[in-house]
Amino acid sequence: MNRFVIEGGIPLQGEVKISGSKNACLPIIAATLLAPGKHIIHNIPQIRDIRTMLRILELIGSKVELLGHTLSIDTSLANNPYAPYELISTMRASFLITGAMIGRFGEAHISRPGGCAIGPRPIDEHLHGFKMLGIKIKEEHGYLHLSSNHIIEGKVYLNEQSVTATENILLATATQQAETHIINGAMEPHVMELIKFLNLMGANIKLKDDIIIVIGNSLHPIEYTISADYIETGTFIIATAITGGEVTLIDAKYEDSIAEITKLQEIGVQIEKVSNGIKVKMSSPIKSCNIKTAPYPGFPTDLQPQITSLLAIANGTSIITETMYEQRFNHILELARMGAEIEIEGRNAIITGVKELSGTKVMASDIRGGASLVIAGLAANGITEISRIYHIDRGYESLETKLSQLGAKIKRV
Numbered sequence: 001m002n003r004f005v006i007e008g009g010i011p012l013q014g015e016v017k018i019s020g021s022k023n024a025c026l027p028i029i030a031a032t033l034l035a036p037g038k039h040i041i042h043n044i045p046q047i048r049d050i051r052t053m054l055r056i057l058e059l060i061g062s063k064v065e066l067l068g069h070t071l072s073i074d075t076s077l078a079n080n081p082y083a084p085y086e087l088i089s090t091m092r093a094s095f096l097i098t099g100a101m102i103g104r105f106g107e108a109h110i111s112r113p114g115g116c117a118i119g120p121r122p123i124d125e126h127l128h129g130f131k132m133l134g135i136k137i138k139e140e141h142g143y144l145h146l147s148s149n150h151i152i153e154g155k156v157y158l159n160e161q162s163v164t165a166t167e168n169i170l171l172a173t174a175t176q177q178a179e180t181h182i183i184n185g186a187m188e189p190h191v192m193e194l195i196k197f198l199n200l201m202g203a204n205i206k207l208k209d210d211i212i213i214v215i216g217n218s219l220h221p222i223e224y225t226i227s228a229d230y231i232e233t234g235t236f237i238i239a240t241a242i243t244g245g246e247v248t249l250i251d252a253k254y255e256d257s258i259a260e261i262t263k264l265q266e267i268g269v270q271i272e273k274v275s276n277g278i279k280v281k282m283s284s285p286i287k288s289c290n291i292k293t294a295p296y297p298g299f300p301t302d303l304q305p306q307i308t309s310l311l312a313i314a315n316g317t318s319i320i321t322e323t324m325y326e327q328r329f330n331h332i333l334e335l336a337r338m339g340a341e342i343e344i345e346g347r348n349a350i351i352t353g354v355k356e357l358s359g360t361k362v363m364a365s366d367i368r369g370g371a372s373l374v375i376a377g378l379a380a381n382g383i384t385e386i387s388r389i390y391h392i393d394r395g396y397e398s399l400e401t402k403l404s405q406l407g408a409k410i411k412r413v
């Protein structure tokens with residue numbers, strides 16, 4: 001099994017290209033099913049989660065070709081509305097295919113997703129949303145069978161601002177020649193990007209205050225380029241800050257990252273919008289601060305583990321409140337092994353900044369928690385060895401190559 005071996009203490013310097021957004025790309029790949037024909041999508045990140053989604057599209061009957069970062073996908077002959085446990089269980093976001101199957105075939109037969117390392121991640125909001133659209137749902141032997149033999153429309157009120165539940169409702173309704181209102185839907189940049197993609201294919205989806213209004217249509221295939229990943233952007237800003245470096249993040253979108261940029265500036269990081277992306281410099285001591293995760297435009301839960309590593313060596317005490325996932329603190333036990341002083345009280349992590357972290361053997365247990373250990377390793381005294389890095393590979397393209405280009409001493413062994 002691969003591991004990362006990192007020798008810490010080197011300030012990151014130079015330029016790094018931010019890859020296409022994983023969480024925009026996943027629903028967009030599912031959305032290609034809605035318009036039979038050949039789509040070309042550029043700036044696809046080369047990561048495991050994307051390969052999992054492509055396997056599902058192939059299984060449904062699409063022709064898939066990924067050359068470098070460009071995907072050619074022909075969904076003309078797709079005809080199999082079935083997604084098995086083997087694929088759904090490796091990536092919860094595969095459940096996004098449900099809305100796309102309903103939109104294309106009027107039915108979906110899909111395994112219920114299983115457990116997840118960052119805590120209970122229910123799908124009740126997805127199912128509640130589908131039911132509000134009049135879709136019939138039966139469940140047997142761990143499989144959900146959804147069917148609709150009429151135009152689906154209406155008002156869907158989500159109790160939780162779930163990203164993938166909002167995307168599933170968008171996918172189920174974008175081809176219906178009817179009007180649907182999604183109330184309390186998620187507003188993350190990747191949800192907005194799915195809306196943009198669906199509109200370019202011919203849908204008519206608008207925002208009125210915080211209501212998403214979908215007027216569906218028959219859709220056509222398009223050529224599209226995925227935007228830069230704002231969570232990868234945040235990860236590189238934090239990696240630069242913890243090493244006291246200076247890095248330009250090529251293609252990064254400042255506007256998508258306002259919440260985290262504001263907090264990082266409070267911590268002392270200099271961040272500026274430049275013509276080709278975002279420039280980051282850290283030349284002052286790390287200040288402590290309090291952070292509460294929240295749906296967009298709040299501070300993203302997907303950057304909570306990474307910023308925890310930074311605050312572990314801040315001057316003073318910080319409190320991080322994780323409001324989205326009750327078990328998204330697995331990385332903290334690993335950071336403690338590196339000398340961090342962090343106490344967990346319910347949903348709060350109370351971080352007493354220490355002078356330095358020290359390298360040791362640690363283990364990744366999810367994508368972002370894994371990234372937080374890499375960040376800690378970049379600043380730690382001595383050698384950090386991170387196992388189970390397949391979690392990191394699910395969401396970050398060539399992380400070690402990008403960090404090496406910035407001067408870090410990191411090897412995959």
Ligand code: EPU
Pocket residue numbers: 023026092093120121122123124125126160161162163164165190301302323324325367368395
């Ligand atoms: N929730 C429910 N019921 C549901 C669905 C969600 O109660 O049916 C609650 C969850 O318990 C949680 C909140 O709603 O408190 C948000 O969960 P959500 O459903 O939004 O998560 P998700 O859509 O499955 C996406 C991202 C995650 C990211 C979350 C939160 C994708 C493919 N995944 O997941 O990304 O953490 O939104 O922003 O977009 C990652 O990239 O590493 C990752 C985990």
